[in-house]
Amino acid sequence: MDGTIAGLPGAVRHIGRVHHIAVVVRDLEAALALYRDALGLEVSTVLPIPQDRVTIAFLPVGDVKIELVAPTDDTTGVAKFLASRGEGFHHVCFEVDDVSAELTRLVIDGIEVIDTAPRPGAEGPVAFLHPRSCHGVLVELIEAPGGPAWQRLYPDGFVAPDAVG
Numbered sequence: 001m002d003g004t005i006a007g008l009p010g011a012v013r014h015i016g017r018v019h020h021i022a023v024v025v026r027d028l029e030a031a032l033a034l035y036r037d038a039l040g041l042e043v044s045t046v047l048p049i050p051q052d053r054v055t056i057a058f059l060p061v062g063d064v065k066i067e068l069v070a071p072t073d074d075t076t077g078v079a080k081f082l083a084s085r086g087e088g089f090h091h092v093c094f095e096v097d098d099v100s101a102e103l104t105r106l107v108i109d110g111i112e113v114i115d116t117a118p119r120p121g122a123e124g125p126v127a128f129l130h131p132r133s134c135h136g137v138l139v140e141l142i143e144a145p146g147g148p149a150w151q152r153l154y155p156d157g158f159v160a161p162d163a164v165g
């Protein structure tokens with residue numbers, strides 16, 4: 001097992017940076033009153049994602065973004081999270097060069113994944129790892145622009161999720 005992991009290319013083991021930190025909020029406008037108005041962060045994106053029944057906002061801070069996630073109905077995992085645990089930290093997202101390769105390595109390593117393949121996220125191909133394998137933290141991976149999943153998922157160029165399907 002160790003030999004298998006060590007035998008993979010070094011790039012496969014590379015975490016680029018923290019891409020964003022996501023916070024679940026009950027009411028996006030109320031949360032923007034804090035993050036945008038009181039703390040003075042810029043809002044780069046407000047994006048409804050109908051298929052996930054959430055609205056998100058991205059607020060860049062240096063090289064990282066804060067992602068605010070507000071459920072738009074009561075049926076989603078995010079809504080259930082909000083109902084049971086209240087507002088607060090939801091997930092951390094790491095940028096990697098190749099989400100598929102990273103998932104393969106992590107599964108070999110015994111990490112439980114939620115997504116077995118990259119899927120379209122708000123800003124590119126993403127996959128989630130299960131909190132059970134991550135010391136209670138929901139971990140998202142996003143592929144750096146130009147990675148192999150970009151070509152597969154967006155053969156005609158990037159499409160934001162609200163424009164998909």
Ligand code: CO
Binds near residue numbers: 093140
């Ligand atoms: Co995220």
